[in-house]
Amino acid sequence: MNDPTLANDAASQSAASDMRWIGIDVGGANIKAADTSGWTSAEPFALWKHPERLADQLRQQLPAPTATTRYALTMTGELADCFADRPQGVRQIVDAVAEATQTEASAGVDPLRVxxxxGQWLRADEAKSNPDDVAAANWHATASYAERYLGANETGLMIDIGSTxxxxxxxxxxxxxxxxxxxxxxLLLSELLYLGVGRTPLCGLTSSLPFRGRDIPVMAEFFATTDDCFLVLGRTAAMPEDCDSADGKPRTVEHSVKRIARMIGLDHRSFNLDDAVAASEHIEAILKARVAAGIAKVASDASAWVIAGHGEWLLPKTVARQISLAQELGAERSRVGPAYALACLAEARFA
Structure with missing residues (x-):
């Protein structure tokens, strides 16, 4: 005799295993997304300038939804100054994601979780009613995923160096x-350092730059960023088609030299590549020192580091066991770490 209860349970388990979870990390300057099968996406998006375009950006960036697609959302963009406060930011981001992914709860199925x-998963309406529970939670998702790489008695530190x-x-x-x-x-505990390998303005890191044997005070202007330094030093690849830079010009070494020159009131006529390299090495040393100081304050005795993001070269030498997510998962997944972590956590939770 057929048992309808067993048949329904089997169908439910089969449906859950067929689900494709896509993690979405909405930041103030970038949107990252990933599933657990290898698809990733990372695109710059100036949320603070165009919050009304968020749904359109997501529609362009994400795969077309199907009946088996589910979405796991986290965010940091709710703090963007286009919003009056974090609750407004959370509501608008959740609504934009729901609109873009056409996720409307029906027949007892809610395709979007926040x-x-x-470490809990809220429905869209619950997230909007409890904004402080979901605001700026992407770091927690990455750290929750990272603990799987630790042994039973290991103390660990999750390190994620991003663009910002x-x-x-x-x-x-x-x-x-x-x-x-x-x-x-x-911020108070040095668990969040507001510095990265892409968007950090140079004037926010130092009051002077070396130039031919002298320290020159920098201009407090958004003329150049850490991205320019690491292009000059060859840490990151040039992308001539990408104009997401301080002056809106291409992300190339040539233009980065010009941007760095402006920091001390010069231009390409009197500031060359060697000068840019010297200034960039100075900035790199500052970043390395600040990251090392943060690690020493937060977890100097950690026996293992789980490293995400795309600024691994800034880390100090250590006796701790190092697990690089770029090596474990590939550079693209590591770069979108919070989004990939979300997809994995959601898949495990709702399997």
């Missing part, structure tokens, strides 16, 4: 160990 700071910020989060085999919940909390 990751919270306690660096996360330093203590973890162990039981999960995320910090008590911090907000960016304010993490």
């Amino acid at each position: 990751y919270s700071l306690d 910020t660096t996360d330093l989060i203590t973890i162990d085999s039981n999960g995320v160990q910090t008590r911090s919940r907000t960016d304010f909390d993490r």
Whole structure:
């Protein structure tokens, strides 16, 4: 005799296994997305300038939804100054994602879940009603994923160096160990360093740059960023078609030299590649020192580091065991770490 209950359970389990979870990380300057099968996407998007275009950007960036597509969302863009406060930012971001992915709960199925700071998954309406529980939660998702690489008795540190910020989060085999919940909390404890390898303005890192044996005060202007330094030093690849730079000109070494020259009131006539290299090495040394100081303050005794992002070369030497997600997962997945972590966590939770 056929048991309809068993048949329904089997159908439900089969449907869950067929789900394609796509993690979405909406930041103030970049949108990252990934599934668990190798698809990734990272695109610049100036949310603070064009919040009304977020849904359109997501529609262009994400695969077309199907009946088996599910979405896991996290964000940091709610703090963008286009929003009056974080609750407004959370509501607009959640609504834009729901619009872009055509996710409307029906027949008991809710295709969109939002990751919270306690590791829970909220429906869209719950997230909008509890904005402080989901605001700036992407670091928590990455750290929760990272703990799988630790041994039973290991203390770990999740390090994620991105284009704008660096996360330093203590973890162990039981999960995320910090008590911090907000960016304010993490700034206070050096768990969040507001520096990265792409968007950090040089005038926010130093008051002077070396130039032919002298230290020259820098102009407090958005003339150049760390991206220019690492293009000059060959740490990152030039992309002539990409004009997401301080002056809107191409991301090439030639243009980066010009941008760095402006920091000390010069131009290409009196500032050459060697000068740019010297200035860039100075900036790199500052970043390395600040990252090392943050690690020493947060978890100097960690026995393992789980490293995400795309600024691994800034890390100090250590006796800790190092697990590079770029090596474990590939550079593209590591670059979109929070989005990939979300997809994996959601797939495991709702399997």
